[in-house]
Amino acid sequence: MSLLFVEFLGIVVAVSLCILVTVVWHFHRQHQKYDHLPGPPRDSFWSGHIPSIAKVMAAGGIMDDYVLETSKTHGLFFRLCLWNQVVVVVLDPDCIKDVLVTGNHPKSKRIYSRTGSIFGARFLGQGLESQIDNKHWILQRMHFDQWFKPNFIRQFASEFNEFADCFTEYLETYADNKTEIHTLHSFNKLTMHLLYKVAFNIDMGSLHGENHPVVTKMKKALTGFAAQLSNPLVAVNPFKWRFRRDVQKAIHFVRGNARQEMIDRNVAKRNGDYFPHDLLEYIMDLKEKYPSVMTDDILLDNVLTFILGGQETSANTMSFMLDLLGRNPECYKKLQREIDENVGAVSVISLNEIEKLPYLDMVLKETLRLYPVGKGTFRETIKDYNLGGHLIPAGTDMMVSFYATSRAEQNVRDPTKFSPERFHIDSSEKFSKYASTPFSAGPHTCIGKKFAEIQIKITIAKIMQNFDFELVTGQSCDLADNAVLQAKDGVKCFFRPRETVSAAS
Numbered sequence: 001m002s003l004l005f006v007e008f009l010g011i012v013v014a015v016s017l018c019i020l021v022t023v024v025w026h027f028h029r030q031h032q033k034y035d036h037l038p039g040p041p042r043d044s045f046w047s048g049h050i051p052s053i054a055k056v057m058a059a060g061g062i063m064d065d066y067v068l069e070t071s072k073t074h075g076l077f078f079r080l081c082l083w084n085q086v087v088v089v090v091l092d093p094d095c096i097k098d099v100l101v102t103g104n105h106p107k108s109k110r111i112y113s114r115t116g117s118i119f120g121a122r123f124l125g126q127g128l129e130s131q132i133d134n135k136h137w138i139l140q141r142m143h144f145d146q147w148f149k150p151n152f153i154r155q156f157a158s159e160f161n162e163f164a165d166c167f168t169e170y171l172e173t174y175a176d177n178k179t180e181i182h183t184l185h186s187f188n189k190l191t192m193h194l195l196y197k198v199a200f201n202i203d204m205g206s207l208h209g210e211n212h213p214v215v216t217k218m219k220k221a222l223t224g225f226a227a228q229l230s231n232p233l234v235a236v237n238p239f240k241w242r243f244r245r246d247v248q249k250a251i252h253f254v255r256g257n258a259r260q261e262m263i264d265r266n267v268a269k270r271n272g273d274y275f276p277h278d279l280l281e282y283i284m285d286l287k288e289k290y291p292s293v294m295t296d297d298i299l300l301d302n303v304l305t306f307i308l309g310g311q312e313t314s315a316n317t318m319s320f321m322l323d324l325l326g327r328n329p330e331c332y333k334k335l336q337r338e339i340d341e342n343v344g345a346v347s348v349i350s351l352n353e354i355e356k357l358p359y360l361d362m363v364l365k366e367t368l369r370l371y372p373v374g375k376g377t378f379r380e381t382i383k384d385y386n387l388g389g390h391l392i393p394a395g396t397d398m399m400v401s402f403y404a405t406s407r408a409e410q411n412v413r414d415p416t417k418f419s420p421e422r423f424h425i426d427s428s429e430k431f432s433k434y435a436s437t438p439f440s441a442g443p444h445t446c447i448g449k450k451f452a453e454i455q456i457k458i459t460i461a462k463i464m465q466n467f468d469f470e471l472v473t474g475q476s477c478d479l480a481d482n483a484v485l486q487a488k489d490g491v492k493c494f495f496r497p498r499e500t501v502s503a504a505s
């Protein structure tokens with residue numbers, strides 16, 4: 001061996017040792033900063049609690065199941081280590097109020113900066129969901145809040161009805177009590193078509209047959225979104241290059257399509273054509289009034305944000321609702337009775353009629369308590385912060401798991417039981433309103449809550465008006481975590497037309 005080679009080897013070993021010592025020191029300092037907080041012991045110095053989380057996921061659970069399990073032994077406030085990153089988990093309702101509402105904490109930069117682009121392709125960009133600059137977010141939110149106000153959304157009641165009718169017509173074709181309907185696929189198509197129509201006046205065609213190309217590409221983009229959020233290694237894995245390329249192409253297609261819609265609308269407006277006050281119209285007015293805030297790119301970011309925020313969330317909620325009703329025949333019958341008695345067979349369900357269905361409201365709330373499809377959210381401390389008597393260092397991510405909070409025995413009585421009555425105004429069971437916040441709370445609360453509630457209630461009421469259904473047997477209750485919470489088997493049902501529907505009294 002030449003002297004030169006030995007010297008070279010010596011340098012390589014010394015540099016590697018220096019790197020190792022620096023990394024060990026960094027990990028050690030990171031852990032030390034949080035050692036005063038409660039939490040389970042780390043599985044490993046390097047990966048922290050990742051092995052335990054991976055074990056739960058390998059057994060068919062989601063990360064939030066691990067969080068819920070941990071809360072049984074470590075309480076409603078604890079720290080978790082994900083590699084060198086420490087996350088403070090907050091499941092205590094009073095602390096959640098502080099994290100989401102009163103404490104004025106911004107969204108976590110580490111988490112939300114990853115939602116702006118997927119594999120380098122701009123996706124949600126700097127729209128409401130991914131905007132981490134608070135000043136810019138406030139400006140956008142202030143403008144969009146107007147469009148999503150309940151009184152504004154009410155004017156779309158006829159479109160919500162029209163789409164629910166298209167959906168029942170679609171179901172009729174297969175309602176022979178022996179054809180399996182994958183309700184999640186069907187609801188996904190419905191919510192995508194409805195969003196495009198109500199928000200952008202775009203007709204995506206029939207619910208039967210092949211998907212519209214935008215639906216197919218959007219699905220691909222969403223798969224990439226979920227993959228990037230759940231496993232950052234997908235972005236660098238050389239064997240995944242084809243997947244990354246397809247996702248990038250899909251995103252370019254979807255953004256290009258939305259951009260073209262905006263151009264076409266401009267031309268049509270110049271020609272004096274009539275348009276409803278849809279979201280696109282509203283967005284384009286904003287651009288004229290505030291050209292420096294609402295650039296073309298920011299507007300496109302928000303178009304995609306509303307589609308992403310509104311489509312799978314509502315579709316999954318409706319599937320979970322059918323699943324829970326199918327497994328709880330008494331609740332099913334009670335809901336059907338309420339709809340028969342208050343709405344009967346009317347063909348257009350107005351918002352006044354929807355307000356006459358308190359049990360439907362309770363069923364929706366209880367469904368979202370058990371399956372908060374948005375799962376959770378993250379905020380960040382900008383200075384050292386005292387939360388519930390625990391000192392949290394500046395720059396820490398605080399995770400609120402809606403799923404684990406509303407399933408924790410400390411927060412809700414008999415939490416795994418489906419009991420819509422617990423949301424009755426006179427219920428003897430009292431729990432904090434921060435024990436179940438599926439639409440989040442505080443300034444970042446879901447902007448589309450009213451939109452989702454109206455859409456879901458009209459669609460479910462129409463299904464119950466027209467059909468009886470039962471779950472296909474042998475389906476698992478396993479959950480999948482694909483950016484939103486999903487039923488792995490998609491909630492398959494058999495439908496049959498109802499024989500008689502009594503008139504509303």
Ligand code: HEM
Pocket residue numbers: 128129141305306307309310311313314317368372373374375376377378438439440443444445446447448449451452
């Ligand atoms: C059952 C249906 C829905 C559920 C459970 C849900 C849940 C949530 C949750 C938990 C958040 C807060 C996320 C966070 O704090 O990071 C959120 C935010 C948001 N949602 Fe929804 N959502 C639903 C439907 C919708 C609909 C229909 C739309 C639009 C058409 C929408 C648009 C948004 C937007 C834009 C945000 C970001 C708000 C902001 O940060 O200013 N969502 N949603």
